[in-house]
Amino acid sequence: MSKKTILGVDGAPVSRRRFLQVSAGVVAAGSAGTLAMPHVAKAQGTGLVALVHTQAAGDNGPIDSMIASLKTLSEEKGFPIRTIYAQDSATFPSIFQSLADAGAEVIAGTFNEVAEPIKAMAPDYPNTRFIQIFGDPFDPVMDNVVTVSYDYYLGCYLSGMFAAKISTTGQIGYIGGVSLPPLNADLNAMKVAAAAVGADKTVTGAFAGSFQDPAKGHEIATQMYQDGIDYIQTDAAATDTGIIQAANEGEGRMVSAISPEQYKLGPTTVAALVALDFGQSLYNEVSNAIGADFKAGHLSTGIGTGVVDFVLSPVWLEQGPADLVAKAKEVWPEIEKARADIISGALEVPFNTEL
Secondary structure (H helix, E strand, C coil): CCCCCEECCCCCEECCCCCCCCECCEECCCCCCECCCCCCCCCCCCCCEEEEECCCCCCCCHHHHHHHHHHHHHHHHCCCEEEEEECCHHHHHHHHHHHHHCCCCEEEEECHHHHHHHHHHHHHCCCCEEEEECCCCCCCCCCCEEEEEECHHHHHHHHHHHHHHHCCCCEEEEEECCCCHHHHHHHHHHHHHHHHHCCCCEEEEEECCCCCCHHHHHHHHHHHHHCCCCEEEEECHHHHHHHHHHHHCCCCCEEEECCHHHHHHCCCCEEEEEEECHHHHHHHHHHHHCCCCCCCEEEEECECCCCEEEEECHHHHHHCCHHHHHHHHHHHHHHHHHHHHHHHCCCCCCCCCCC
8 A cells, every 4th residue: 555755843754664763762661561672573463552652651650550551451462562652753753654564453652742643644554543642632533543531620620629628728739741721721620629619718830841850840849838838739740759759848748649659659648649540541442442343533531431530549548647637538528429410410610721
């Protein structure tokens, strides 16, 4: 089948014969299941499934979760996998094309930045199914592409409600990675929830400018805590590590994070999670992609799906400050009712992306 020329972000054509280069732009991890060679060997009907992640592993969050879940699924189903860290957007076209040329059955890519490479390539590789984790719908829909978004703002509403009820100062913080429409909506949902609890409750938002800058997260969180905020919702992937470290450096400080892997980083401070189980989401979508009933299109994933939720940390319930734990248990039935109302439609949370 004739294939059109794929252009890099600099406008230069990418050779069809060019295999994946392991360079500064493409960092291959050394663990089992990762790409550790300078090219992708031609698949021989083996059902290769690849994950191209645009943030580094070791984040105790989304990327680690996806890699672990993909390994689990590959062991269950018996297919080979590759996980590739694509740091430089200039390499995205060549990475995707190398994998598709190698006969990959499924290629999953992470976040908004992989949308254009997938749109450019998917029509030329109809036998490869593409998954974009955390992306907007494609218009028109492509027959071999699934895009997945997450109604994380619904969990942030519950976090804002919980924070407003448990905070001793009434001052709540939010730290996102980058100001993007979905993250703006997360912050706004917290503000709406806190205001519904009481007009004296305030939510202060900030963005670190990166999803991979723990030092910046630590700097912003430290200032927030010093200003009287005692509860911060994280929304910043690997940057979250610095936020949790700042919480650990003072008394009465709380964090609502994103992943159970973060419990161990702050057993007495990580009180809750607006949990977004990227690993479970990838597991679900790869299972769909390798199945006989594959459905292309867009999936919006919200509360009650097993992927997005707001939960208390069982570690914090055992090790957290006794007075705060007692207060959390006292108000939790109200949070559960609000959660049920969101699922039923009785409570509508606005999706507001304007700051």
